[in-house]
Amino acid sequence: MDYTHSRYYNPALxxxxxxxHSVDQLxxxxxxLPENEQQxxxxxxxxxxxxxxADIRSSGEPFICHPIKVAEILAREVQFDLTVLQAGVLHDVVEDTAVSKSDITEIFGQEIADLVDGVTKLKKEKGMSRQELQAQTFKKLAIAMEEDPRxxxxxxxxxxxxxxTISALKVDRQIAIAKETLEVYAPIAERxxxxxxxxxxxxxxxxxxxxxxxxxxxxxIDQTHARREDEFLAVQEKLTQIFQTVGINAHVRKRRRSACTIHNKMKAGKANKKSLQNAGLPLIVITETRDECYRVLGIIHELYKPIASKLKDYIALNKSNGYQSIHTTVLSKNRALNFQIRTRDMHTVAESGIIALWR
Known part of the structure; x- marks a missing residue:
């Protein structure tokens, strides 16, 4: 695309x-998106x-590279529509430049202006303790969630x-922002x-x-995955052949363990290096229909010995955040296999939660 034909292109920027380059990546x-919306x-x-x-980031790059990247993340992870992507690009202009909400309304429309205004309202107030900031941020996010989840x-x-891009900041700022991310943003995303x-x-x-x-x-984690690759491929091949024979359209995937989760378990005394090395192989089976989920469960329990206490049916009784899946742990010759079984649509919700509504 020739950017020089863009309505607001300025060669002197x-x-x-x-x-x-940032626009290229986006x-x-x-x-x-249709070509006219891309333009x-x-x-x-x-x-x-x-x-x-006139704005430069701490890394030294033009500030605009940040909001363009925000739009890229929204597009890559969620495939949001043009309205949300434009709001992502514009989310800092009212807060940090001379552009007003009315300017955005006039040029891009009321809906985008309201989204930008909603993000602006989430900005922090100065002169507050970390605890007060966390409480305020949580409250603002909760209110915004009710008004417009986008x-x-x-x-x-x-x-x-x-x-x-946090490495460009001073160490004390990195620590403060990372703690807030763990204590406020990640829990809300999980909820x-x-x-x-x-x-x-x-x-x-x-x-x-x-x-x-x-x-x-x-x-x-990388070393463990490498050692278990043959085990995974053997299970994947065996199950795939059976699924094809009985006419089930299902795919077996690996799940990667979280370094943060492992650290928290070790810190709480619930795991050590030996137990992690011997831990079960985490797997996901993605099907097309709800009925196939239960058929897959039956096949897995016929092939391997199930551990009754580990069977959880979150399809029949889904979690409050909409999560649906069947969890089961079975014993193979080498180790336990931890399965999560769900449909493609359930998997989208499991990965994205409420944002699955916009996919």
Missing amino acids: TGLTQIT LKVITY QLVDCCFYAAEAHK VVMIKFADRVHNMQ LGMSVFKNTLEELAFRTLHPLRSKLINSF
């Missing part, structure tokens, strides 16, 4: 090469770039990118069933607060 993940989003990027032209999605994407954000935020915060532990645990 400082850091134009970095800005156009375009790669919005192929699901509208590019126009929005250069409008925001002009508004933020505002919270934009805020989560904003926090994800800030955590990804809303948004594991796609919850897991990412936890891992990024853990890496910031405990870089050495994060490196060691992730190295351990």
